[in-house]
Amino acid sequence: MEPKISEKAWNPELEKNILKQWEEEKIYDFKPNDDNFTIDTPPPYPSGRPWHIGAAAHYSQIDMIARTARMAGKNVYFPIGIDRNGLPVELYTEKKHKIRMRETERGEFLNLCKDALDDLEAEMILIMKSLGISGDFANYYRTDSEEYRSLTQSTFIDLWKKGEVYLANRPNNYDWVSGTTIADAEIIYDDLQTKLVYMKFKIKDTDKEIIIASTRPELLCACRTIIVNPDDERYSNYIGEKIIVPITNSEVELRTHHSAKEEFGSGAVMVCSYGDQNDVALFRELQLEEIVAIGLDGRMTEVAGEYAGLKPKQARTKIIEDLETAGFVEKIEDIVHRTPISERSKIPIEIIPMEEYYLKQKEKIGKMKDIGKEITFHPNMHKQILMNWLESINIDWPISRRRFYGTEIPIWYCKECSEPHVPEPGKYYRPWNEKCPITNCTKCKSTEFIGEERTFDTWMDSSVSPLFISKFNRDDEFFKKVYPASIRPQAKDIVRTWLYYTLLRCEELTGEKPWSEAWIMGYGLDEKGMKMSKSKGNAIDPLPVIEKLGADTFRFWSASEINHGYDFRCNEQKIESTKKFLSKLWNVSRFLSSFPVIDSGIPTASDKWILSELDKLVKECKKGYEEYNFFIPAIAIREFTWNVFAAHYIEMVKARAYGIDFSDEERNGAIFTLHKTLATILKLLAPITPFITEHLWKILYSNESIHQQKQVNFEDIEEQTEITKEIAEFNSKVWNEKKSQNLSLKDSIKIEIPEILEPFKKDLKSMHNLLD
């Protein structure tokens, strides 16, 4: 009997042919019907080379979701998109061409960004395809396409008309390196070394002084008041007194406020516009008039007097010197201070009052909480990230950005009276470069307009992804069928941005939640558990790994190593060692391929035993697949295939399958059971390793793709776990005994079979060559 499979190992090169076949046969094509499973696939962002190996793992798992759903009989809509709006590509382009955005002509700069994006995007598409992602590549979308941007703009125009958008002059987080306002969500915190300066402030008309500690002495010129804790007895006599600010000699009042901590510094705190978020809250609460000490260029303004024009850090150094010279310094401590930093440019942000557009969100928080409660989270613990974020939102969403590569805010201002005008929705507008489509100002009838130059926060684009993929406003019939989406898979670090903003926007625009399930994954860390980054040099390029080991190896590694929802470590050696399992599966199949596939057989005791173990496996996998937790089936299938099926069952029935000293009926029982078990394993494994299972399936069982099969269901056979343990123990005992007697495995030996294994006697005897 020649095996149908002759090659001794799985060759990842075969994956390329299989991909081609899938493409030709269009087996993943989507046509909407009445019961669709829509995946709101995260469009990856091309920010540089190489693409993150953690992202490759992430997309592999998203594909497992699609394949699981497909095999569960669902009509799967799996769109593929690329997110192309935003700051990172601008920074990449500036660096690549050694230019500065603001010193380059806008159209020219946009073209350079586009080219960079095209290159980076090509690499990502290549990786996604090689991974076997069963998405709709033929219709992939870009968030910077006219179609997408016009959706973003239309939804904005809609909200504008509903009065959800307003312009406000408020203290904003300002990143002066990027030259833009940033949302709270884009701020990270880092512990930075800084100096805590203890300064002497004179109390007016007395010879007394109080000590105030601050890390921002350059903001003395913007100091409006000094606060102490109401319980702080050190200052109780001076409440309401005028205090003279050193250097500037201005007078401010000493007041009490609970936010001043007695134990910090001297207990007295100067309140300036704006040192930190607490200052912002105090200015608002105490209705103080702000002093703008730092300008949009990130330098001190004229109110800083002789420090004007300096960067805050330089001004700080200089003012400390001057304070020391003038005798205002009591002492200076070096401390580590938790400082808010721009996530993108990594520099400390400044808080500067600016006029920006806001989208109302505060009054929606209750509604968002309700929707959040309705959505199933996988794993459930990550719902907490959203809930915590909802608890802590305290301002509306600033949506305008002073950048170039983004969706333009579609507003024109009347040149005469400055009245803002929004155009009709449905088209893509570029106000910085286009004539206003409105002919006369609605207020003063003037015909001259100035186009808005700012762009939207990129989350304004990304947050309508469920609407874009479902052709909202473009194809009502299609929209009705695929919206709301079934599932949103995404990484856990963007729950408070992408996930939250999507809930907010989609609910505002459709009155419905965007999806019923959210599937949240952790980050890929390097082998030491550190976050991967290009600057640290610990980033792993996924492409060579996939090319060398094959997509299935990579995918099985991702399923078997990543505990769903938790951060995971990427280690090339571990990915490589996963390959062994595919090799095992290959060889099991190679062995079985030497026996004919038969439809039925009468199972013996051994066959019934392995079928009960198989049924247990099916149950276990079903549990994992229902939660889209691929760790469960991956581990269970590997354990069963290797350590139960191959190690014990196949060895037990080998002689029977060959028909040596067994009847035809007994032989058929073995062959039938062997194939039934393997066919089941292949189906169970198909969502995780689509290539090798497809290849083996087609050679052994059917011309029709395994990915068009229904997943197997369990039959509820009674478990025989006790037998499994006994068999493994008995086999181990025999192997050990032969070893200690220096016998070869094929040599005969006399060992008593335990009573419980009596029904398996004939198989065990032939397996170990046992003497009576």
Add this chain to the structure above:
RNA sequence: GGGCCUGUAGUCUAGCUGGUUAGGAUACCGCCUCGACAUGGCGGUGAUCAUGAGUUCGAAUCUCAUUAGGCCCA
């Protein structure tokens, strides 16, 4: 400062509705060509289950404190 999550052999992890010789994978060491597989088989080394205390006849598993890490917020 507050919140959420986590801490099991070098590494990844199972077990955590209390009672297991703490299971598996990987790495490492030794032996072995037995008609699927040396990308294999068999055997072995390796864990005071982060630390301390408590509840209990009994705790990796429950409670509290401490500590370390991750993420988030202020």
